[in-house]
Amino acid sequence: MLQVISLLVENKPGALMRITGVLSARGYNIESLTVARTLDPGLSRMTIVVDVDPALRRQVIKQMNKLLNVLQATDLTESPAVTREMVLLRVRAPMSNRSPILKEAEIFSARVVDSSVEGFALEATGDPQKLDEFIDVMRSYGDIEVTRSGMVAVSLEAKKLRLSPPIPTASGAGSQPGGAGFSLPDNPRVSE
Amino acid sequence: MSNLMSGARMLLECLAREGVDCIFGYPGGVTLPLYDALYDHPIRHILTRHEENAAFAAQGYARATGRVGVCCATSGPGATNLVTGLVNAHMDSTPLVALTGQVAVKLIGSDAFQEADTFGITRSCTKHNYLVKDLADLPQVIHEAFYVAATGRPGPVLVDLPKDVLHAQGRYSPVSAIHLPGYKIFTEGHTGQIRRGAQLMWEAQRPLVYAGGGVVLSDAAQELRELVELLDAPAVLTLMGLGALPSSHPNFISMPGMHGSYAANLALTQSDLLISLGVRFDDRVTGRLSSFAPHARVIHVDIDPSEVGKNRNPDLPIVGDAKRVLARLLKVLRELEPQEGPRQADARQAWWSQIRSWQQEHPLVPAVSSHEIKPQHLIAEIDRLSGGQAIVASDVGQHEMWSAQFIRFNEPRLWLCSGGLGSMGFGLPAAIGAQFARPDKLVFAVVGDGGFQMALPELATIAAHALPVKVVIVNNGYLGMVRQWQELFFNNRLSAVELECFPEIESLAAAYGLKGRTISRPSDLAPALEAAVREPGAYILNVKVSPHENVYPMVPSGAALNEMVLGPPQPVAVPE
Numbered sequence: 109m110l111q112v113i114s115l116l117v118e119n120k121p122g123a124l125m126r127i128t129g130v131l132s133a134r135g136y137n138i139e140s141l142t143v144a145r146t147l148d149p150g151l152s153r154m155t156i157v158v159d160v161d162p163a164l165r166r167q168v169i170k171q172m173n174k175l176l177n178v179l180q181a182t183d184l185t186e187s188p189a190v191t192r193e194m195v196l197l198r199v200r201a202p203m204s205n206r207s208p209i210l211k212e213a214e215i216f217s218a219r220v221v222d223s224s225v226e227g228f229a230l231e232a233t234g235d236p237q238k239l240d241e242f243i244d245v246m247r248s249y250g251d252i253e254v255t256r257s258g259m260v261a262v263s264l265e266a267k268k269l270r271l272s273p274p275i276p277t278a279s280g281a282g283s284q285p286g287g288a289g290f291s292l293p294d295n296p297r298v299s300e
Numbered sequence: 301m302s303n304l305m306s307g308a309r310m311l312l313e314c315l316a317r318e319g320v321d322c323i324f325g326y327p328g329g330v331t332l333p334l335y336d337a338l339y340d341h342p343i344r345h346i347l348t349r350h351e352e353n354a355a356f357a358a359q360g361y362a363r364a365t366g367r368v369g370v371c372c373a374t375s376g377p378g379a380t381n382l383v384t385g386l387v388n389a390h391m392d393s394t395p396l397v398a399l400t401g402q403v404a405v406k407l408i409g410s411d412a413f414q415e416a417d418t419f420g421i422t423r424s425c426t427k428h429n430y431l432v433k434d435l436a437d438l439p440q441v442i443h444e445a446f447y448v449a450a451t452g453r454p455g456p457v458l459v460d461l462p463k464d465v466l467h468a469q470g471r472y473s474p475v476s477a478i479h480l481p482g483y484k485i486f487t488e489g490h491t492g493q494i495r496r497g498a499q500l501m502w503e504a505q506r507p508l509v510y511a512g513g514g515v516v517l518s519d520a521a522q523e524l525r526e527l528v529e530l531l532d533a534p535a536v537l538t539l540m541g542l543g544a545l546p547s548s549h550p551n552f553i554s555m556p557g558m559h560g561s562y563a564a565n566l567a568l569t570q571s572d573l574l575i576s577l578g579v580r581f582d583d584r585v586t587g588r589l590s591s592f593a594p595h596a597r598v599i600h601v602d603i604d605p606s607e608v609g610k611n612r613n614p615d616l617p618i619v620g621d622a623k624r625v626l627a628r629l630l631k632v633l634r635e636l637e638p639q640e641g642p643r644q645a646d647a648r649q650a651w652w653s654q655i656r657s658w659q660q661e662h663p664l665v666p667a668v669s670s671h672e673i674k675p676q677h678l679i680a681e682i683d684r685l686s687g688g689q690a691i692v693a694s695d696v697g698q699h700e701m702w703s704a705q706f707i708r709f710n711e712p713r714l715w716l717c718s719g720g721l722g723s724m725g726f727g728l729p730a731a732i733g734a735q736f737a738r739p740d741k742l743v744f745a746v747v748g749d750g751g752f753q754m755a756l757p758e759l760a761t762i763a764a765h766a767l768p769v770k771v772v773i774v775n776n777g778y779l780g781m782v783r784q785w786q787e788l789f790f791n792n793r794l795s796a797v798e799l800e801c802f803p804e805i806e807s808l809a810a811a812y813g814l815k816g817r818t819i820s821r822p823s824d825l826a827p828a829l830e831a832a833v834r835e836p837g838a839y840i841l842n843v844k845v846s847p848h849e850n851v852y853p854m855v856p857s858g859a860a861l862n863e864m865v866l867g868p869p870q871p872v873a874v875p876e
Contacts (some may be wrong), residue, residue, distance in 0.1 A: 119429060121419075130424075176428050272483055273480035274477040274479040275477060275480075
């Protein structure tokens with residue numbers, strides 16, 4: 109079953125590698141993955157779709173949360189969220205087919221982004237199932253070439269971002285037991 | 301406040317502030333600036349004879365003290381040789397900081413001499429890792445590395461240090477704070493869950509404490525003892541948890557699992573409440589998971605949320621540090637004791653008499669023979685000399701299981717083994733690390749003839765530092781555990797398990813300037829071990845034991861705990 113995960117990630121070297129590494133090491137297949145900067149240039153938002161047994165969905169989120177560079181991991185599979193994907197598609201269109209193709213494109217609210225004697229390049233956005241149908245329809249007109257963006261998602265619920273506060277380093281001593289040391293942040297939490 | 305110094309010097313300054321007193325390592329080309337800085341620095345560097353052993357020694361040090369172990373290797377082969385040690389620390393949640401050299405920043409990615417993608421290679425075997433490309437980041441990174449390694453669920457953190465960063469000069473000023481906004485640690489446990497847990501504990505008729513390495517890591521032995529005594533509950537300790545409750549404690553049953561005792565495994569099968577503390581329901585403990593503790597409600601206390609519900613869904617999860625959660629639990633339990641305490645007293649008494657009768661039916665008794673030394677007999681003799689006090693660093697295999705069965709540990713941090721990874725070659729270097737950490741302690745390295753040869757070069761480290769480690773080789777001429785499985789599950793077709801040409805130990809020891817002896821007669825066993833312990837320096841005792849002894853009880857892979865095999869298969873199959 110497909111699980112949609114939204115991650116807020118620090119833009120640190122290796123962050124993407126850590127995330128994909130944990131997913132592959134734990135045996136979860138990545139269906140799609142998108143990543144781009146947020147309003148804060150130090151942070152990225154990732155949307156990952158993984159194919160995973162529903163019983164393991166919480167485990168996937170916990171594994172993501174264990175990564176230091178992951179500030180927030182949210183399971184959007186069953187929570188209110190909008191998901192979209194974009195497809196760029198090139199279809200060979202002989203003169204006889206050009207009008208029907210444009211009609212179909214209109215039905216799917218696809219835009220023509222390039223037109224030549226060879227055919228069209230079309231851009232469509234929607235949920236992944238709708239794009240599957242669009243691709244199927246276009247294939248019926250002849251050779252096509254397809255690039256999909258992978259899913260992006262935004263949660264419709266505000267979720268509080270919990271961040272750990274800075275930890276003072278006691279001068280002359282470190283985190284070693286017995287030393288003056290760091291003090292552990294005391295974060296009571298519902299352990300559900 | 302700030303002064304000019306090299307990156308290497310800055311690194312040592314940060315290590316000193318973290319309280320590091322010794323590093324186990326092996327130098328190389330790109331770590332030359334670091335070794336130059338070490339030349340006149342108070343931090344001690346221990347030269348092992350292989351980087352993997354530096355990682356294991358640092359873990360022996362860490363496990364024996366609870367402090368962060370530090371190991372160091374050069375780029376390329378040095379770093380890749382650390383990998384087994386890093387995986388080992390990751391599996392056993394051992395706090396470790398690994399420092400590796402790297403080629404100069406501008407050469408990274410050019411396939412330079414002794415370049416390896418250490419940052420990429422070690423991603424999956426560390427809790428976190430760093431590649432420091434700018435000297436300005438170095439102090440911050442080092443303090444973060446120690447903090448991450450030591451806190452939460454401890455683990456290994458690797459810092460990759462390019463040569464030019466170690467060499468460059470910069471102004472050092474102490475780091476006043478570190479900020480890891482995404483590093484989430486939950487220590488206290490949820491108050492409501494703790495209250496419900498206490499209620500469940502008083503209500504249970506057949507409670508069983510199932511405690512592991514997490515209790516040792518959080519220094520919660522005292523709290524565990526109070527819990528067990530307050531509830532008068534029996535307790536089993538996993539391989540990683542041995543010593544968390546004194547072996548001599550009347551409530552301690554023994555280790556459960558694949559080679560656990562009859563009583564421990566049946567107690568798990570019959571319990572109605574598992575009080576699971578710092579354990580991860582490992583397959584070597586649970587046997588067939590679907591049949592594990594089938595009648596029990598499960599309370600699972602762990603600091604790592606991803607362990608909760610990973611293998612067994614608990615009825616009551618409590619995410620928190622074992623020591624903190626137990627302290628809070630004890631408080632609630634004592635509040636409830638006057639009303640709740642006496643309610644299950646009869647049931648508790650019946651539970652105890654059941655457990656005592658299991659213990660009497662099939663006790664763990666070491667095999668003894670008059671004409672050959674049984675390996676169990678050897679381990680029991682080590683136990684006698686230790687008296688629950690010595691540090692025992694074990695390698696991996698049959699001798700490890702017998703040690704876990706027969707050696708008593710009256711406090712935590714005495715038993716050092718490669719639990720999760722099961723990495724042969726761990727025992728000897730771990731004993732070295734532990735002896736550096738605890739020079740006052742009697743330290744045994746209990747190793748097989750296979751694992752001993754994997755770590756053989758470290759005899760030089762023992763000799764160079766005159767470490768009084770007692771190396772006991774449980775020599776059965778085989779890779780015993782593999783032979784046992786070939787015998788039991790592959791029609792005794794013994795394939796590549798015979799260890800021929802084992803070196804003659806007296807000469808080998810002498811070649812390193814050490815004392816050594818080989819014995820094979822039962823009458824020599826006690827005197828030879830006593831002499832080894834009396835010897836002020838190191839001693840290598842090669843004990844030829846009966847070659848075909850197997851470890852029992854045994855829960856075959858994939859079987860349930862109550863389907864354990866108690867002894868060698870009978871010649872005639874007995875129907876169930």
